[in-house]
Amino acid sequence: MGKHSLTKDHSRRNAVVVAAVGVGAVVALPATAQAATVQVPGTDFSAEVPDELIAAAGDYTGVDVNAVAGDVASQANLPAAPSSVGQQIADKALSKQGAPYVWGATGPDAFDCSGLTSWAYSQLGKSIPRTSDAQAYSGTPVSLDALQPGDIVSYYAGASHVGIYIGDHKIVHALNEGEPVQINDLDYMPINNAVRF
Incomplete structure (x- = not known):
């Protein structure tokens, strides 16, 4: 110094x-x-x-x-803030709106309900069970008032149908034969449970 x-x-x-x-x-x-x-x-x-x-x-x-x-x-075209993994899963499922329902189909051009959910998760490297009942009972249970985009919501007793929560009290799902992948209200059908993977 x-x-x-x-x-x-x-x-x-x-x-x-x-x-x-x-x-x-x-x-x-x-x-x-x-x-x-x-x-x-x-x-x-x-x-x-x-x-x-x-x-x-x-x-x-x-x-x-x-x-x-x-x-x-x-x-200045700065990149957008990264979204959560759950939001990215919801976005992947949303990108398939209008795709036809085909029983047993897992994408990328046609889906059944659990085929859509498992496909959306797989796009982010996440592996979840293939069937709706296995999905409904394998994840971590989430209360309906704590849902986040990407959570799986199952419907009817026995979890015979699933959809992906996208926020704003809505889900995206492959409903059934003759109906394309679409958005509906969360309570469009009787809710069985919700899970997060």
Whole structure:
């Protein structure tokens, strides 16, 4: 470490700064510019925006800085925040809306109810039982008020039908012969149980 000397004409503030720097502290002097932290919605990205830049841009009193940052992020084509595995499973099943129901079919172009659920899970490398009753009784039970996208909901006594919860009180499922893969309300049929894998 180099030798430091203070002369009489240095201010007391300079002495404090030198001492603080000597012990590795970060010092913000009163004259240092202030900055606002801006969080880009839906991401882990944030940045410090100096007040001078905000002032130079004009008077934006009342402007939601985070909303503006979100607009900038979308215009910059930043990647979207990753979705949960459950949401990705629901999205895979949703991508098959309109596919025909065929008993025993497991995709990728036709499905029965448990064929759709097992296919959607397999697209994310998850292996679940093939039949509706095995799916209904193999996962971890979930109460209906705690459902998350990707959970499997079974219907009728004996779990003779299953669908994938997609959120907003809806499921996607392969209903039966003559009906394509579709979205219906969660309670479209009598619910047996719900599970999460």
